[in-house]
């Protein structure tokens with residue numbers, strides 16, 4: 001239904017589009033709504049007409065306008081209206097222009113393509129003069145108040161979601177929940193660009209049973225899906241611009257549109273997430289609505305700042321992730337012996353102290369084994385130092401592979417190692433030591449003959465500290481060497 005337009009004197013329209021065909025279409029759809037319809041094919045032409053004539057409605061059809069210069073010219077035209085009615089017909093791939101055009105002056109907009117009866121309705125609404133101007137002004141004020149309240153609610157919810165959230169997945173879920181507090185939102189989603197361009201669905205919040213993994217057939221590598229240029233959030237990532245789609249079928253993928261329609265989605269807003277303006281795109285957020293809405297300038301700018309905050313949250317959580325990884329690498333470097341991958345002596349001695357305390361506190365046995373490669377000097381002498389290094393590595397890896405994850409292998413010095421075996425009695429440690437002795441004796445070493453090891457075994461005494469335990473072990477190891485090597489000796493009781 002076309003709204004009543006009470007004054008015929010007000011019906012001078014100006015329609016601008018490059019293409020004669022579009023101008024013809026507009027004339028046949030809406031020509032009769034105006035007393036006189038002016039048609040312009042260039043921005044300069046339209047500016048000239050606006051300067052010469054009093055125009056009641058400027059209809060700016062952005063279809064076919066592509067570059068940034070066109071956006072600036074369109075903004076100039078809106079500015080030249082000084083608040084007089086402007087209707088912008090905006091292709092959905094250019095919806096990112098709307099916030100900037102709104103900055104140039106008030107306007108209403110429709111997303112094209114648009115059916116001719118919808119177009120007539122939009123033109124009628126833009127031309128209509130309210131019967132009761134005072135009542136209308138009051139209503140506008142109430143609408144604005146509600147709009148601002150809604151924006152405040154969603155901003156506060158997003159703020160809460162971003163505070164103190166270290167874990168990306170949790171933060172993403174909370175953001176999706178927060179965005180659902182905007183009126184009419186039935187589904188929200190957060191997409192995150194992982195390494196090597198892998199865009200994944202990080203979180204979604206559904207109030208309409210819509211599951212994007214099901215709809216898109218997957219949850220990651222989303223830019224490789226057939227819908228990558230039809231689904232607004234994917235388009236927002238690849239174009240780096242805001243995308244607003246006021247009817248799913250305008251996206252151009254009938255199956256996708258049907259899936260969204262079935263879940264009651266009538267409008268989709270998607271915003272790219274960037275770590276800084278002009279920086280690389282980190283992902284996107286999408287909000288799906290159960291009704292087509294006309295966003296105001298304030299709403300667009302609020303969505304823009306929400307996207308910035310969310311990007312910041314994502315960047316912070318990525319930074320934390322990287323910091324954790326760096327800290328992990330640093331710990332690895334400071335606690336590990338570079339040649340063999342075993343724990344180094346400094347960290348091993350700390351670990352031994354800790355395990356002694358733990359064993360004492362909980363009354364559990366702690367077994368320790370000290371071992372040393374027999375006649376290792378001759379390996380170096382005969383085969384060379386690099387070969388000796390390789391033999392050390394192989395022995396350490398072989399031993400490590402026979403231990404439990406709760407055990408610790410420490411390189412104490414040269415070719416001497418210590419094993420801290422938690423929850424292990426002297427008897428069990430003896431069995432383990434014997435197994436290791438046999439294993440090493442039958443392990444082939446690259447580039448040199450097999451080696452043997454001698455081992456000393458002990459169980460920590462109830463009140464015993466690390467130094468006496470290590471002394472007892474040392475003595476046991478020396479006995480094993482004296483006994484002819486390639487054997488295991490139990491340490492004397494503490």
Ligand SMILES: Nc1nc2c(ncn2[C@@H]2O[C@H](COP(=O)(O)OP(=O)(O)OP(=O)(O)O)[C@@H](O)[C@H]2O)c(=O)[nH]1
Nearest residue numbers: 372373374375376377378380385388389414415481
């Ligand atoms: N290739 C290599 N050799 C090492 C490394 N650390 C210590 N060694 C060598 O290990 C050998 C240890 O020799 P000794 O302490 O005499 O002991 P051994 O020859 O194993 O004799 P026993 O322990 O009595 O059986 C020395 O030749 C050291 O140079 C290392 O990181 N790489």
